[in-house]
Amino acid sequence: MSNLNRQGFKNALNYVIKHSDNFYCIDDCGRKLETSEVLREWEGDFGTNKNSKDVWHLTFSIKENTTPRNMENLLSATKQVLDKNFFGYSYVLVPHTHQNNPHIHILLNKRNAFTKKKIHFDSREEIKYFFNTMRNDFALALNARGFNYQNKTRLENNLQKELESFRANNLESKVILSESLSKEQNALEKKIKNLEKKSNAVKTILSNLYQEKNQILIEALEAQRDKNKIYFKKFKEVKNYNEKIKSMRNLYKNIALDSKKLKQEFIRLDNYRELDFNKGKDYSSLQEKKRYIEFVKENYAKKNLSKQQIFLLNRFEKEITLKESSMNKILQDSLSSSLITAHLLNTYSNTFTLIKKKKELEYNKIMVLKNHLGLERMDLLDSNTEVIKNLMKMRYNTLEKILKDKSHIAKFQYKEFESLSKELRKSNEEILNALALKIKDKSENLINNNRNNRVGFKNNARGFEVKNVGIDKEIIKSPTQFQ
Structure with missing residues (x-):
């Protein structure tokens, strides 16, 4: 999902139309429109601020062959979900068949035609709940048309099984x-x-x-x-x-x-x-x-x-x-763990991603217990939590070796290591204190760099003009600012 301003909406609509089979989009009334026509109709709904986020870009897709029947079912299921969850909101859609999975791009006007109010959520949890409900509706709409889909996140797959399969193939395997x-x-x-x-x-x-x-x-x-x-x-x-x-x-x-x-x-x-x-x-x-x-x-x-x-x-x-590179073992371990994480979670691999996924799993476990959804599902969540913890431990060990060997470290590296220590409940105050002393002070580096630049002063009506070699020219309004 993307949250777009006016220019972003125009670019997105032009892009999805360009890569479609036709030269137009279809609105919620079934009319075939060009970009300029949609912009003209929605103009009054956009905010006065040029960065006002007035349009959502959503995508609905299925993992099926691109056949006329599948596209027809996808289109009708998508319309059903939109009509249920976005009553009173205008939208345009553009079907795409040029990739492996057929999908439909939706650009939705966030201002309601009746209330004239924009879609607003009070918290991240409210947003997550809304989109989770919409995904459930989409799965049900598809299943009513003969498909078999479930609203499952990546974390609800068997990560241990995927990890074993990935390691069996070996990282060097093609x-x-x-x-x-x-x-x-x-x-x-x-x-x-x-x-x-x-x-x-x-x-x-x-x-x-x-x-x-x-x-x-x-x-x-x-x-x-x-x-x-x-x-x-x-x-x-x-x-x-x-x-x-x-x-x-x-x-x-x-x-x-x-x-x-x-x-x-x-x-x-x-x-x-x-x-x-x-x-x-x-x-x-x-x-x-x-x-x-x-x-x-x-x-x-x-x-x-x-x-x-x-x-x-x-x-x-x-x-x-x-x-x-003639790499050492530590760097090889770091790259290997990154590849494993990216493969399992289908996302960019970093420490904060792992921590976020672990918290999601813990939240899901609470929901399973509250709603009595069965031990089988709880066992899977426990197993997946253990996989994520092991990946975090692998990352912790690699990071510890890397940071110990460095004379200076960046602040974000320290924060990453500190967050891992907290999540894994490590008693490592001495290591953290030692690493804190290695953090580079950016402001100190900036002062040292500025000292190395030649500085000249020139009087004018506004104060002093400072000319530096290597940094931008600045106007200083008062000499007292140098004190």
């Missing part, structure tokens, strides 16, 4: 990586085919626009020759057609550029697979990984990356570090 490469290449193929289909549709539209424009132009010239005043109206229509043609030509160019970019990414992944899965090609495959990382970072905004792209980037970067 099984998981191969699956991710295949998924990403399949997604790229679908996107390329979708863009080709869209490109052909734009060609057809352009051809029709040119024909219609030429016909009106002939009528306008005939009216002008006959001194009929209708020619003013006809020339105005020609002007409108020119604007439409210009817009469609720009769209055609953008589609061609996007298609070229996707094909280049597909070839880079193909080159890597060909090299990496043959013996004696380690150096070449490493170079291909680097090229892929550079290509993705140059051509994609971070917020627009798919899950598979993020996974591949993280994996490639860690593999390059492992193979290129």
Whole structure:
């Protein structure tokens, strides 16, 4: 879910329409609208502050094949959930079929049409409860249409079983990586085919626009020759057609550029697979990984990356570090634990993520006991809590070794170690005190850096002008500020 301001909403809607099968979105009344039409209709609902968060971006998806029937069921289930939970709120939706899982993007106007009030929650718990209820509704709506879905979080899977499977494959194994490469290449193929289909549709539209424009132009010239005043109206229509043609030509160019970019990414992944899965090609495959990382970072905004792209980037970067560096055992352990955490929790791996997940599990255990949901579920939650604790212990041991060897440490590293100590109930006051003395003081570093810069003073009507080499120029209004 994203919380968007006006510009963010416009960008998001343009993006999801660009990657859809059509050139429009569908509103809650079933009308087909372009971005400009939606903006015009919702304009009065937006706040006066340009950063006012007025629109939600939601996504509903299913893990099924992209067939017309599945898309129809997904669409009707999504509408059912929206109508139940967002009565009186306007929204537009855009179905997507270009990735492995069919999904629908929703952009929802947060201001109610009847009360004129924006959606507001008093606490994070209230937000979590609302979206959990909505996920339950979505699962029920899908099941009523012949599917079998449950509202389960990642923490309700058997993490111990997944961990054993992951370790059995070994971190150096290419099984998981191969699956991710295949998924990403399949997604790229679908996107390329979708863009080709869209490109052909734009060609057809352009051809029709040119024909219609030429016909009106002939009528306008005939009216002008006959001194009929209708020619003013006809020339105005020609002007409108020119604007439409210009817009469609720009769209055609953008589609061609996007298609070229996707094909280049597909070839880079193909080159890597060909090299990496043959013996004696380690150096070449490493170079291909680097090229892929550079290509993705140059051509994609971070917020627009798919899950598979993020996974591949993280994996490639860690593999390059492992193979290129003459690393010690501590760094290898650190990278290994990061990979395990990322795989199990499907998220970025850090200490605070682990602590948050542990607290979620403890909260879920309380809910199970309160609602008498059965020992089987409690056993699974206990097992998953133990897995998270073991990952935290692994991280604690690695971090302790790293920080002990350093003469200076950053404040966030100390906080990370302190948080782990607290969660694991470690009696390590002496270690914490020793590490606290190693924390770098940023303000002290800044003062030392400024002392090394040349400083000149120049009188003017406003006070002293300070000119520094290496830092921005500042105007100091009073000499007393130097005391």
